[in-house]
Amino acid sequence: MNAHVKDQTPLVEMEEISISFGGVHAVERASVDLYPGEVVALLGHNGAGKSTLIKILSGAYRRDSGVIRIRGEEAAIHNPRDAKAYGIETIYQTLALADNVDAAANLYLGRELLTPWGTLDDGAMEAKAREVMGRLNPRFQRFKDPVKALSGGQRQSVAIARAILFNARILIMDEPTAALGPQETAQVGELIKQLKSEGIGVFLISHDIHDVFHLADRVTVMKNGQVVGTGRVENLTKDEVLGMIILGKCPPGATPGPGAA
Amino acid sequence: MDQAEGRGADRPSASRLSPAARFFKATEIDTRFLGMIAALLIIWIGFDLLSGGRFLTARNLWNLSVQSASVAILATGMVLVIVTRNIDLSVGSLHGFLAMVMGVAQARYLPEILGFGHPAIWLLTLMAGVLLGALVGGLQGFLIAYLSIPAFIVTLGGLLVWRGAAWWVTSGQTVSPLDSRFILMGGGPRGAIGDTASWVLALLACAAILLLQAGSRRRRRRFGFPTRPVWAEALMAALGCGAILGAAAVANAYYWPAGTVRQWAAANNVTIPEGGLQISHGIAIPVLIALAAGVIMTFVARRTRFGRYVYAIGGNPEAAELAGVNTRWVTMKIFIIMGVLCAIAGAVASARLQSATNSQGTLDELLTIAAAVIGGTSLAGGAGTIAGALLGALLMQSLSSGMILLGLDAPLQNVVVGLVLVAAVWLDTLYKRRAG
Numbered sequence: 031m032n033a034h035v036k037d038q039t040p041l042v043e044m045e046e047i048s049i050s051f052g053g054v055h056a057v058e059r060a061s062v063d064l065y066p067g068e069v070v071a072l073l074g075h076n077g078a079g080k081s082t083l084i085k086i087l088s089g090a091y092r093r094d095s096g097v098i099r100i101r102g103e104e105a106a107i108h109n110p111r112d113a114k115a116y117g118i119e120t121i122y123q124t125l126a127l128a129d130n131v132d133a134a135a136n137l138y139l140g141r142e143l144l145t146p147w148g149t150l151d152d153g154a155m156e157a158k159a160r161e162v163m164g165r166l167n168p169r170f171q172r173f174k175d176p177v178k179a180l181s182g183g184q185r186q187s188v189a190i191a192r193a194i195l196f197n198a199r200i201l202i203m204d205e206p207t208a209a210l211g212p213q214e215t216a217q218v219g220e221l222i223k224q225l226k227s228e229g230i231g232v233f234l235i236s237h238d239i240h241d242v243f244h245l246a247d248r249v250t251v252m253k254n255g256q257v258v259g260t261g262r263v264e265n266l267t268k269d270e271v272l273g274m275i276i277l278g279k280c281p282p283g284a285t286p287g288p289g290a291a
Numbered sequence: 292m293d294q295a296e297g298r299g300a301d302r303p304s305a306s307r308l309s310p311a312a313r314f315f316k317a318t319e320i321d322t323r324f325l326g327m328i329a330a331l332l333i334i335w336i337g338f339d340l341l342s343g344g345r346f347l348t349a350r351n352l353w354n355l356s357v358q359s360a361s362v363a364i365l366a367t368g369m370v371l372v373i374v375t376r377n378i379d380l381s382v383g384s385l386h387g388f389l390a391m392v393m394g395v396a397q398a399r400y401l402p403e404i405l406g407f408g409h410p411a412i413w414l415l416t417l418m419a420g421v422l423l424g425a426l427v428g429g430l431q432g433f434l435i436a437y438l439s440i441p442a443f444i445v446t447l448g449g450l451l452v453w454r455g456a457a458w459w460v461t462s463g464q465t466v467s468p469l470d471s472r473f474i475l476m477g478g479g480p481r482g483a484i485g486d487t488a489s490w491v492l493a494l495l496a497c498a499a500i501l502l503l504q505a506g507s508r509r510r511r512r513r514f515g516f517p518t519r520p521v522w523a524e525a526l527m528a529a530l531g532c533g534a535i536l537g538a539a540a541v542a543n544a545y546y547w548p549a550g551t552v553r554q555w556a557a558a559n560n561v562t563i564p565e566g567g568l569q570i571s572h573g574i575a576i577p578v579l580i581a582l583a584a585g586v587i588m589t590f591v592a593r594r595t596r597f598g599r600y601v602y603a604i605g606g607n608p609e610a611a612e613l614a615g616v617n618t619r620w621v622t623m624k625i626f627i628i629m630g631v632l633c634a635i636a637g638a639v640a641s642a643r644l645q646s647a648t649n650s651q652g653t654l655d656e657l658l659t660i661a662a663a664v665i666g667g668t669s670l671a672g673g674a675g676t677i678a679g680a681l682l683g684a685l686l687m688q689s690l691s692s693g694m695i696l697l698g699l700d701a702p703l704q705n706v707v708v709g710l711v712l713v714a715a716v717w718l719d720t721l722y723k724r725r726a727g
């Protein structure tokens with residue numbers, strides 16, 4: 031866990047990001063960063079603004095103000111296609127699957143494999159889908175069914191498989207294990223460790239403090255759209271993190287943000 | 292984890308399925324599609340019994356196929372429109388408008404430039420219609436996709452605008468006669484390809500079915516996926532080829548009327564032998580156009596990236612956008628395609644009547660939507676097949692033709708068509724609830 035050497039260029043820097051929906055300041059002057067091979071956990075109560083913040087990075091929302099830098103250079107992310115071009119892959123909390131098509135079609139949605147004649151190469155896509163799904167969920171066999179016929183956990187596996195299929199440099203996981211059983215959750219944990227070792231940066235949103243302490247290098251806590259503070263897990267206790275989430279109180283082991291009480 | 296056990300966990304085991312379910316699983320027959328064919332056969336046989344054998348004649352079936360063509364062409368595009376949770380109420384008016392423009396182009400402008408009866412007139416006319424259709428469709432699509440005006444409103448406006456525009460082209464005058472080559476697109480004795488060409492085409496279509504089946508089998512083998520049992524492949528091939536050859540036989544069993552034969556014989560210096568000369572119509576050109584539209588649109592829907600996006604947008608527009616699909620541009624393209632199909636349908640319909648009138652296509656938008664919906668396209672989006680819509684168009688036309696044959700009044704015909712539409716969708720919801 032020697033990521034985060036101070037003079038290394040961060041993979042992602044989000045600085046002073048704000049967005050509001052109507053009158054609601056969903057995210058207000060929030061700053062987070064992420065280094066290669068690092069897992070940064072985003073924590074906070076329901077409605078704290080975690081999903082909204084990462085959706086700005088993934089191109090789903092357009093920020094009102096603030097700067098995003100990727101590898102030190104200012105990035106123009108206006109839509110999901112732009113974000114993917116920067117190597118940003120996202121597992122959304124809502125999974126964002128097209129329910130009426132099968133797993134392979136979802137894995138390759140927007141980036142279909144084509145035959146030399148320019149038609150869809152469903153065979154190749156299904157073969158690759160079987161391979162990737164085999165890594166995540168070896169019991170999964172329902173490749174012909176539309177994903178609406180799958181269980182919640184199977185759907186989540188499809189969403190995860192899609193994110194790791196395209197050599198992501200930056201992976202955003204918004205509660206990726208919420209619907210998974212213990213075995214599949216452990217598999218995702220292993221996956222995250224493996225991705226780390228390949229130098230991929232991961233933003234992990236989770237409500238499971240235990241998981242977070244197990245997987246993350248740093249935590250950033252949000253409350254009411256603002257960042258309470260950011261700190262390395264080895265400098266924090268679980269109780270201190272809970273205090274940040276619930277009371278907005280930043281302990282000495284963390285750097286306070288604008289939302290600190 | 293044992294591999295066999297792993298498989299068992301996600302799949303109902305084959306032994307638990309009933310024989311019928313096993314049969315459908317092996318053949319991969321869509322039970323819904325089978326139900327539609329059954330409904331069509333019931334309607335046909337019913338009308339035949341009621342009319343004392345006048346419905347299932349080569350002549351009536353041939354006419355039925357020609358009359359279904361223009362709505363069938365429109366329905367192939369309407370499927371994509373409805374699959375993406377949109378609607379197009381303007382297709383009837385738009386095809387009327389485009390038919391008027393094409394009528395004027397071939398009857399007034401082009402003869403002045405090229406000379407009357409020039410062989411390129413029909414093609415230039417059609418191309419102009421297609422181009423204008425694409426522009427109008429693109430305009431409507433732009434308003435829907437980029438300005439986020441609901442499709443219902445944009446195309447409701449279109450329904451009024453293009454109907455008005457159709458009148459305005461000639462201040463309401465009917466345009467006729469049309470170009471002699473152009474009207475071949477509408478059918479009639481000359482607008483059909485004859486018996487030899489019909490058989491050749493049918494055999495080519497059968498060969499295509501076999502090749503496609505073999506190709507798909509080979510691909511699945513190469514990736515090591517499960518394939519259909521050989522008996523199932525053979526059965527499907529036999530059914531497909533049987534239907535095609537049967538249709539060709541029916542079209543060839545409908546002969547030219549005696550008057551047309553005499554005219555033709557006189558023009559070609561042929562002496563008519565004792566007992567008359569029997570010349571087959573063969574498959575009608577408008578039917579070929581509709582079938583070609585069906586094949587091309589099926590290819591587009593199933594085998595291209597664009598088609599994949601259309602269905603994905605219908606299933607979950609937000610997910611498609613987040614996956615990086617340019618959903619606006621896809622939506623606009625669908626309406627461009629719809630505009631092109633309106634031009635082709637307009638050409639077919641005006642060619643059949645051998646004139647263009649400003650009321651052509653009135654209410655066709657509703658028949659088109661009904662054909663798509665009866666054919667299994669879900670108004671909730673995300674599901675629907677082109678083949679189903681073609682069958683739906685044929686089914687609607689069968690009802691109308693049958694009732695005309697029985698001498699039912701026009702208002703009563705509307706009542707029946709309306710009831711059938713509602714009943715069909717009700718049956719479909721029942722079916723979906725059972726199938727899950």
Ligand SMILES: Nc1ncnc2c1ncn2[C@@H]1O[C@H](COP(=O)(O)OP(=O)(O)OP(=O)(O)O)[C@@H](O)[C@H]1O
Nearest residue numbers: 051054056074075076077078079080081082083123
């Ligand atoms: N599209 C939207 N339109 C209007 N308000 C929104 C929208 N998206 C989010 N919000 C609001 O922004 C705030 C932050 O929501 P967000 O989804 O980011 O929370 P979260 O931290 O991810 O919560 P959870 O833990 O429940 O997932 C909430 O008050 C929410 O109501």
Ligand SMILES: [Mg+2]
Nearest residue numbers: 080081082123
């Ligand atoms: Mg969230």
